[in-house]
Amino acid sequence: MSTLQGKTALVTGASRGIGRAIALRLARDGANIAGLDIKDDLLEETGALVREQGVEFLPITADVTDFDNMKAAVGQFTEAFDSLDIMVNNAGITRDNLLIRMSDEDWRAVISVNLTGVFNGIKAVARPMMRQRSGRIVNIASVVGMVGNAGQANYSASKGGVIALTKTAARELAGRGINVNAVAPGFIRTAMTDELSEEARESALGQIPFARFGEAQDVAAAVAFLAGPDSSYLTGQVIRVDGGMVM
Numbered sequence: 001m002s003t004l005q006g007k008t009a010l011v012t013g014a015s016r017g018i019g020r021a022i023a024l025r026l027a028r029d030g031a032n033i034a035g036l037d038i039k040d041d042l043l044e045e046t047g048a049l050v051r052e053q054g055v056e057f058l059p060i061t062a063d064v065t066d067f068d069n070m071k072a073a074v075g076q077f078t079e080a081f082d083s084l085d086i087m088v089n090n091a092g093i094t095r096d097n098l099l100i101r102m103s104d105e106d107w108r109a110v111i112s113v114n115l116t117g118v119f120n121g122i123k124a125v126a127r128p129m130m131r132q133r134s135g136r137i138v139n140i141a142s143v144v145g146m147v148g149n150a151g152q153a154n155y156s157a158s159k160g161g162v163i164a165l166t167k168t169a170a171r172e173l174a175g176r177g178i179n180v181n182a183v184a185p186g187f188i189r190t191a192m193t194d195e196l197s198e199e200a201r202e203s204a205l206g207q208i209p210f211a212r213f214g215e216a217q218d219v220a221a222a223v224a225f226l227a228g229p230d231s232s233y234l235t236g237q238v239i240r241v242d243g244g245m246v247m
């Protein structure tokens with residue numbers, strides 16, 4: 001079913017992992033895709049997979065922490081496509097450490113990509129979406145932004161911030177027909193979680209009622225729902241995709 005036929009989507013952090021899965025899913029649903037990433041080496045791999053779905057792919061190299069970069073990226077997007085229907089703010093990083101050992105640099109780096117990056121993404125697409133009086137913005141948060149996680153002061157604060165920012169943007173943009181929602185994944189099997197120690201992995205599995213990690217496609221399916229026609233009356237919501245970890 002091509003629920004997003006003729007729509008366009010900008011996905012940040014699209015080179016790999018969850019961002020790639022989101023780009024592929026939205027492409028499968030019929031949307032033309034721009035994949036944005038700070039690293040362009042894997043972006044073409046995503047592009048080839050997206051084009052296999054019979055839609056267009058525009059690669060954009062940009063850093064979400066830099067607003068001018070994001071503004072230029074949206075400029076590239078609107079030159080290539082007639083409308084800007086969907087924005088997925090997915091790019092994110094981790095720099096884990098216990099709070100008392102966390103360096104100022106690691107704190108700032110994570111807040112800058114995960115929280116300021118989402119702010120920049122929303123701000124960059126807000127005007128074109130406001131002009132067209134429609135748009136879907138989906139931000140990728142995390143369940144640790146709701147319940148915290150030892151060793152992730154920077155990451156959990158950034159993701160909690162994304163949830164609050166999602167709700168504020170939802171309130172500000174609703175009048176212009178723009179829905180802003182978030183997806184909060186639990187543990188998803190990607191390069192990010194492959195770095196976990198065996199001990200951390202076992203402890204995580206113990207907290208998940210389904211007793212398995214999720215797949216990037218599980219997150220992509222929730223994003224596709226929030227980007228699609230069946231969620232038109234949803235805004236400011238957070239959908240947890242976590243195997244029941246946080247209820």
Ligand SMILES: NC(=O)c1ccc[n+]([C@@H]2O[C@H](COP(=O)([O-])OP(=O)(O)OC[C@H]3O[C@@H](n4cnc5c(N)ncnc54)[C@H](O)[C@@H]3O)[C@@H](O)[C@H]2O)c1
Pocket residue numbers: 012013014015016017018019036037038039062063064065090091092093113117140141142143184185186187188189190191192193
């Ligand atoms: N994997 C998980 O278990 C999990 C759980 C909860 C939330 N998340 C969130 O999902 C999102 C994707 O995670 P993932 O596991 O696919 O990670 P990943 O590391 O595989 O992919 C992240 C992508 O973001 C890009 N990126 C990093 N900094 C950037 C910047 N400044 N500008 C543009 N692009 C940048 C990277 O190059 C990479 O391609 C992140 O926001 C992450 O916090 C992941």
